Amino acid sequence: MNHLPLIIKREYFTKVKNKSFVIMTFLSPLIMIALIAVVAYLSQLNNDKQRTISILDETGYLKDIFQNTDNTTYTNLSGLEFDKAIALVKDKKDYGLLYISAVDSLDLFSDNVKFYSEESPSLTIMTGLEQKIEKRLREMKLQKDGVTIAQIEASKTNIEIQQESFDGEKSSKIDNIVKLAFGGSAGYLLFMFIIIYGNMIMRSVIEEKTSRIIEVIISSVKPIQLMMGKIIGTSLAGITQFVIWVILGGILMIIVSTIFGIDLTQVKTPQQEMMNQAMQAEGAQAMAENLITAIGNLPLTNLIIAFIFFFIGGYLLYSSLYAAIGAAVDNETDTQQFMLPILMPLILAVYVGVFTVIEDPHGTVSTVFSFVPLTSPVVMLMRIPFGVPLWQQGLSLLLLIGTFIFAVWFAAKIYRVGILMYGKKPTYKELFKWLKY
Amino acid sequence: MNDLLVANSVSKNFGKFKALNQVSIAVPKGSIFGLLGPNGAGKTTLIRIINQITMPDEGSVHLDGQPLKAEHIRDIGYLPEERGLYKSMKVGEQCLYLAQLKGLTKTEARNRLKYWFDKLEIGDWWNKKIQELSKGQAQKIQFIVTVLHKPKLLIFDEPFSGFDPINANLIKDEILQLREEGATVIFSTHRMESVEELCDHIALIHKSNKVLDGKLNDIKRQYKTNTFEVGLESLNKDKVFAEIKDRFEVLPATFKNLNDDIKLNIKLSDQTSPNDLLSFLTSKAEVHHFVEVIPSASDIFIQTIKNN
Numbered sequence: 001m002n003h004l005p006l007i008i009k010r011e012y013f014t015k016v017k018n019k020s021f022v023i024m025t026f027l028s029p030l031i032m033i034a035l036i037a038v039v040a041y042l043s044q045l046n047n048d049k050q051r052t053i054s055i056l057d058e059t060g061y062l063k064d065i066f067q068n069t070d071n072t073t074y075t076n077l078s079g080l081e082f083d084k085a086i087a088l089v090k091d092k093k094d095y096g097l098l099y100i101s102a103v104d105s106l107d108l109f110s111d112n113v114k115f116y117s118e119e120s121p122s123l124t125i126m127t128g129l130e131q132k133i134e135k136r137l138r139e140m141k142l143q144k145d146g147v148t149i150a151q152i153e154a155s156k157t158n159i160e161i162q163q164e165s166f167d168g169e170k171s172s173k174i175d176n177i178v179k180l181a182f183g184g185s186a187g188y189l190l191f192m193f194i195i196i197y198g199n200m201i202m203r204s205v206i207e208e209k210t211s212r213i214i215e216v217i218i219s220s221v222k223p224i225q226l227m228m229g230k231i232i233g234t235s236l237a238g239i240t241q242f243v244i245w246v247i248l249g250g251i252l253m254i255i256v257s258t259i260f261g262i263d264l265t266q267v268k269t270p271q272q273e274m275m276n277q278a279m280q281a282e283g284a285q286a287m288a289e290n291l292i293t294a295i296g297n298l299p300l301t302n303l304i305i306a307f308i309f310f311f312i313g314g315y316l317l318y319s320s321l322y323a324a325i326g327a328a329v330d331n332e333t334d335t336q337q338f339m340l341p342i343l344m345p346l347i348l349a350v351y352v353g354v355f356t357v358i359e360d361p362h363g364t365v366s367t368v369f370s371f372v373p374l375t376s377p378v379v380m381l382m383r384i385p386f387g388v389p390l391w392q393q394g395l396s397l398l399l400l401i402g403t404f405i406f407a408v409w410f411a412a413k414i415y416r417v418g419i420l421m422y423g424k425k426p427t428y429k430e431l432f433k434w435l436k437y
Numbered sequence: 438m439n440d441l442l443v444a445n446s447v448s449k450n451f452g453k454f455k456a457l458n459q460v461s462i463a464v465p466k467g468s469i470f471g472l473l474g475p476n477g478a479g480k481t482t483l484i485r486i487i488n489q490i491t492m493p494d495e496g497s498v499h500l501d502g503q504p505l506k507a508e509h510i511r512d513i514g515y516l517p518e519e520r521g522l523y524k525s526m527k528v529g530e531q532c533l534y535l536a537q538l539k540g541l542t543k544t545e546a547r548n549r550l551k552y553w554f555d556k557l558e559i560g561d562w563w564n565k566k567i568q569e570l571s572k573g574q575a576q577k578i579q580f581i582v583t584v585l586h587k588p589k590l591l592i593f594d595e596p597f598s599g600f601d602p603i604n605a606n607l608i609k610d611e612i613l614q615l616r617e618e619g620a621t622v623i624f625s626t627h628r629m630e631s632v633e634e635l636c637d638h639i640a641l642i643h644k645s646n647k648v649l650d651g652k653l654n655d656i657k658r659q660y661k662t663n664t665f666e667v668g669l670e671s672l673n674k675d676k677v678f679a680e681i682k683d684r685f686e687v688l689p690a691t692f693k694n695l696n697d698d699i700k701l702n703i704k705l706s707d708q709t710s711p712n713d714l715l716s717f718l719t720s721k722a723e724v725h726h727f728v729e730v731i732p733s734a735s736d737i738f739i740q741t742i743k744n745n
Binding site: 217 | 488490491507510515520525526534535538539
């Protein structure tokens with residue numbers, strides 16, 4: 001008798017109709033968006049802050065290098081005495097005073113640059129000032145040796161290595177960045193998904209025990225069907241929630257940004273900052289074009305299909321391990337000792353993905369870990385954008401599914417024996433004994 | 438084939454512990470079969486083997502002449518002692534689900550449920566969650582779920598625990614009714630008075646071994662000690678008592694009676710018939726009470742366990 005569809009249906013609908021599940025489904029995106037909005041608002045507030053930096057330059061070398069920007073105004077206090085300048089800056093509540101005392105030699109210059117301020121100044125502002133001064137000094141030193149400004153400008157070169165495979169396929173650095181971004185986010189998504197929804201499956205497996213319905217159920221269905229049904233039903237519920245989150249989050253994002261006029265993309269991370277700088281260097285438009293071609297260069301069909309299969313495969317495998325834990329214990333408090341062995345390979349997979357795949361996508365370590373079933377979903381997903389032969393993908397997937405079925409069988413076995421051992425906290429030794437029953 | 442269920446020298450070990458040792462039982466069709474035994478004797482293990490929750494290490498179980506197989510799940514209804522339902526699921530949905538797991542179609546299950554809900558007058562529980570019901574109410578639902586698919590074999594493990602006397606009676610009547618309709622019942626309990634009332638066959642399991650089985654009446658006949666309970670009225674109590682004591686083996690007895698009589702248990706030897714005793718007594722005193730002592734199921738239970 002095949003009860004699988006029936007069990008899946010029940011598991012799915014009990015999860016989905018559960019009040020806390022419904023509340024979390026609709027509340028989580030709200031909270032997320034609210035959080036992002038607050039961060040965006042705060043960083044905008046920070047950006048909008050006006051600063052005045054006063055400059056007292058007794059050497060006169062740095063005259064024109066400080067240009068006012070949207071947020072920063074530079075006041076030149078040349079001619080004032082240092083004491084008066086300090087008093088004035090304090091009085092005006094300026095951000096600080098950049099003081100360069102008179103020097104005889106350019107070599108001694110750096111010892112004489114000082115910044116006075118009420119609070120310790122921000123790192124970005126200091127770095128900005130230092131860069132400007134360094135550039136100016138380098139130019140002056142070169143000029144002293146007889147090099148003209150024009151020559152300095154002309155000496156600047158920008159090298160970009162054009163990459164091409166033996167097959168004549170062109171690629172660039174940005175290609176690699178895009179590949180990493182795709183692989184990384186796929187792997188990371190799977191990781192998050194397992195962490196969030198693994199527990200749900202475990203709890204669902206314990207449910208029969210805590211409600212003491214287990215003997216009634218187990219005298220009607222085979223444990224392996226029950227396990228399979230629980231894993232699939234709960235996974236579907238998880239996917240439903242996730243999809244709702246993505247859709248709802250997207251809609252809310254649009255609503256919030258239009259109503260409050262907060263540009264949520266303005267939340268600047270250091271990477272974005274760097275990207276922005278790179279864009280400026282290369283020209284925004286060229287950059288965008290490169291990005292599009294880079295995405296176009298990706299093996300998109302392969303990527304999407306592989307993503308679906310490996311995502312589902314990996315998720316099911318880990319789910320079945322969580323189910324095995326649920327099968328071994330009577331209540332949730334007993335699950336702790338079994339959690340670590342599950343999380344270890346997952347964390348390992350992410351580490352391998354982040355450190356090794358980036359370094360060498362087809363090296364021994366990456367290849368091996370993209371076959372080992374517990375790490376393969378994450379690692380393979382990160383490798384695929386760099387081009388992995390289909391047979392490798394197929395083999396890895398086959399191993400993954402095989403392990404999944406074995407794990408479900410294993411969980412069912414533990415479950416069946418576990419019924420007979422009510423109220424005993426299992427040890428690994430006992431689990432091993434159970435397998436032989 | 439008169440036996441619905443036959444277990445043949447079934448043994449089961451858990452590690453070093455022997456839970457069942459060469460236990461054989463035969464449950465006749467249409468009987469109510471009492472599976473008795475002290476706590477931890479192995480009753481539940483045997484029931485789990487019949488339900489295919491665990492497999493026997495040795496021996497075999499046949500249902501209706503065929504070795505047990507997965508399809509037999511439909512033919513068995515099992516009410517475990519350790520019972521429960523999904524707490525957050527609604528009564529109706531839950532019953533439908535469990536009935537479908539037993540192989541009923543949804544419409545079939547719905548119709549039968551309606552019959553039972555009307556019969557037990559609990560129609561308004563359909564949309565309640567189990568956690569809103571009392572323990573006894575949930576037990577009723579559990580009973581319905583157990584019998585809903587009209588199994589050939591019903592197994593009840595302590596079915597009356599948690600019920601008040603009225604509901605216990607109701608359930609008892611339902612069990613008898615199901616037997617009338619052709620079901621065979623295996624009934625595991627510690628309550629000897631319900632064994633007395635319901636069972637026509639019993640098997641007694643003690644320390645993993647079957648120590649006794651057969652028809653309840655046969656067993657009683659086997660266990661009776663030829664003892665008679667006697668109540669006499671006489672003006673000369675002491676004399677009569679002494680005379681009886683001379684001729685028979687006498688034990689004191691207690692039973693309720695209107696008068697302050699001589700109350701005795703008299704054990705007869707194999708040569709003496711009850712009539713001999715009665716004629717002797719009538720010649721000595723006025724007989725108000727004369728009953729053969731039939732061992733109760735409880736007596737048999739305790740005696741057998743003590744002797745083993």
